[in-house]
Amino acid sequence: MTHLTADRLHPSELDEPVSASRQTSATSWETGGRFGAALRELLDDTSAFERHQQANLRPEVVEALAERIRATGVKYIYYMIPTLGSRTVAKVVPAEHYERMLRKGIAFHRTALTDLQTSREGELIGGGVSAHEFWALPEPETFQALPWDGEVGRIFCTAYDPPHLGPSGGRLIPLDTRALFAAAHRGFTERTGLELRSGLEPEMTWTGPGLEVVSKEDQSPAYQVENLEKMRPVYKKIISYAQALGFTMIQGDYEDVGQIELNWEYDRAELTAERMTTYRQICKQVARELGLQASFMAKPYNGKMGNGCHHNLSLWRAGADGEENVVEDGRVELHATETARRSIAGMLLHTPGSMLVMGSTVNSYKRYWDAGQFAPSGADWGLDTRGVAIRISANGRMEYRLPDASVNPYLSHLYLLAAIEHGIEAGLEPGEPGAPSALLQDVVVPNTLGSAIDAFEADSYLMGAMPEELTRIFLQLKRDEWARYCGQITQWEFDQYWEAIP
Incomplete structure (x- = not known):
C-alpha cells in the first residue's frame, strides 16, 4: 500500500512556534488537515x-512462508x-493451500x-444482504x-474491494x-519524522470456581499476594502463551475482585x-481451558473498578545518532516537552469527538458515573495524578486514561494519531497541569x-480526517446500540416506579 507524500515538517520545526505562514487554514482543519488529505x-x-498480491508472490516470500509452515508443523x-x-x-484453510491464499486471498461478505x-x-449494517464480498490478502510475515x-496457525489479512468491481475495485x-491505522501511521511519520509508540494496560474481570475474594468492608483487595495466588493458574497460562507469540511480558497485578492487569513491553x-x-x-482460550469466564466488559459491577485500557504514548524520531524520544528531554523533574504539550493539547481538544471510539459501548460510560474508582471524567492533564484524562506518570510517556478494555485498539490509535498531528501542526497549547x-x-x-454520538459528529476536524464510510457506518452501529438501550426497560426502573407512582 502507498500513502501520500506530503510536505514534511522538518524535525527541528517541531519544537518551534508555528508561524502564521505555516498555519493550515480553517477550511483545511474542517477537512481533517493533512492527515485527512493523506487518507x-x-x-x-x-x-x-x-x-x-505481487509482493506476496515474490519467490522468496512464498518460500519463507512454506519453510515456516514446515518448521512449525502447522496443518491448519x-x-x-x-x-x-x-x-x-x-x-480456516488447510495449510498446504498457502500459495493459493497468497494469490487469491479469502472472500468474506462485506458486513463481516x-x-x-x-x-x-432489520437492515444488515454495512451494506445489507446485497453488499458485495471483499477479498482479504494475507500478510505472510504475521x-x-x-x-x-501447534497444528493451528494464524495469519492477519488486509481487506480490499475486489479488482473485478471496475473503477472502485482494488482499493483498501x-x-x-x-490496515487503515498502519497506513495512516506511515503517512504521519513521513510528514512529521515521528513514530508513535504505545503500551497498553488492559484490565479484565475473571469469574469462576476458586476465584472468590473476601475482604473487609470498604477495603480494596488490590495488590494482595493471596489474591494474586488465586489467579496463578490464569496468569501462568496467559504469560506462557503470550511469550510463545512474541510478547515481552513485563508485569501484572491484582486490582479488584476478579480483576487482573498483565502488561507487555511498549x-x-x-x-x-x-x-x-x-x-x-x-x-x-485460557478461560476455556480452566473452566472460567473472562470479560473485557468496561464496567461489570458498581462499587468496583472498571476495566480500563490506558494508552501510554511516546513519540520517537530516528536520526544519525540513533532514536530519540521527543516526549523526553533529560530533565529529572516530571515534565512535558513542547512536542508533548502540543500533542496533549490535540488529544484533549478532540477528546469529546473521539470518546465514541474510546468508550464504544453503553456500558463504557458507567465507569465515569461510579465515584471514587479512579476513572477520569474531564479533558484535563496533570503530573502523576489519576483523576485526569492524560497523566505524565513518568518522563517520556503520556498516559491517555479514557479508553476502556472493550476498545478497538486500531481505531483508538488512529484517532489519537490524528489528534496528535493536529496539535503539533497547529501549535496548540494545553495550559498548565490543573489550569487548562x-x-x-x-x-x-x-x-x-x-x-x-453527538460529540463525534460535531468534531469537524476528526470527521474530515477519517474516511466517510468509516464514520458513517460506525455512527450507524452506535446509534443502533444506543436506541436498543434506550428502548429497554430495566430492573432499576421497575424498582423505582412500579409502586412509587400513585
Whole structure:
C-alpha cells in the first residue's frame, strides 16, 4: 500500500512556534488537515490490491512462508481480520493451500467487518444482504503457530474491494481499521519524522470456581499476594502463551475482585494494537481451558473498578545518532516537552469527538458515573495524578486514561494519531497541569453513549480526517446500540416506579 507524500515538517520545526505562514487554514482543519488529505489519497489508490498480491508472490516470500509452515508443523491456518467492533473474523484453510491464499486471498461478505450486525429495523449494517464480498490478502510475515495447539496457525489479512468491481475495485477498505491505522501511521511519520509508540494496560474481570475474594468492608483487595495466588493458574497460562507469540511480558497485578492487569513491553503502535487483539484471544482460550469466564466488559459491577485500557504514548524520531524520544528531554523533574504539550493539547481538544471510539459501548460510560474508582471524567492533564484524562506518570510517556478494555485498539490509535498531528501542526497549547488553556476550558467530555454520538459528529476536524464510510457506518452501529438501550426497560426502573407512582 502507498500513502501520500506530503510536505514534511522538518524535525527541528517541531519544537518551534508555528508561524502564521505555516498555519493550515480553517477550511483545511474542517477537512481533517493533512492527515485527512493523506487518507483520502490513500483510499483512492486502485492498485493497492495488485501491489499487495505481487509482493506476496515474490519467490522468496512464498518460500519463507512454506519453510515456516514446515518448521512449525502447522496443518491448519486461520486467515483473520479484526472488525470495526474489535472482534476478529476468520476462515480456516488447510495449510498446504498457502500459495493459493497468497494469490487469491479469502472472500468474506462485506458486513463481516461490521460484525454482521442487523439494525433494529432489520437492515444488515454495512451494506445489507446485497453488499458485495471483499477479498482479504494475507500478510505472510504475521504467520504464527498457536501455542495451545501447534497444528493451528494464524495469519492477519488486509481487506480490499475486489479488482473485478471496475473503477472502485482494488482499493483498501476503510472499515479494515488494522490496515487503515498502519497506513495512516506511515503517512504521519513521513510528514512529521515521528513514530508513535504505545503500551497498553488492559484490565479484565475473571469469574469462576476458586476465584472468590473476601475482604473487609470498604477495603480494596488490590495488590494482595493471596489474591494474586488465586489467579496463578490464569496468569501462568496467559504469560506462557503470550511469550510463545512474541510478547515481552513485563508485569501484572491484582486490582479488584476478579480483576487482573498483565502488561507487555511498549512498541510501535500498530504492533501494540495487534498484540491487544492477540491478547484477547489468549485470555478467552485460557478461560476455556480452566473452566472460567473472562470479560473485557468496561464496567461489570458498581462499587468496583472498571476495566480500563490506558494508552501510554511516546513519540520517537530516528536520526544519525540513533532514536530519540521527543516526549523526553533529560530533565529529572516530571515534565512535558513542547512536542508533548502540543500533542496533549490535540488529544484533549478532540477528546469529546473521539470518546465514541474510546468508550464504544453503553456500558463504557458507567465507569465515569461510579465515584471514587479512579476513572477520569474531564479533558484535563496533570503530573502523576489519576483523576485526569492524560497523566505524565513518568518522563517520556503520556498516559491517555479514557479508553476502556472493550476498545478497538486500531481505531483508538488512529484517532489519537490524528489528534496528535493536529496539535503539533497547529501549535496548540494545553495550559498548565490543573489550569487548562483557553482552548480547552470549555471542553466537555461526554458521559453517555448518546452524548458521545453527538460529540463525534460535531468534531469537524476528526470527521474530515477519517474516511466517510468509516464514520458513517460506525455512527450507524452506535446509534443502533444506543436506541436498543434506550428502548429497554430495566430492573432499576421497575424498582423505582412500579409502586412509587400513585
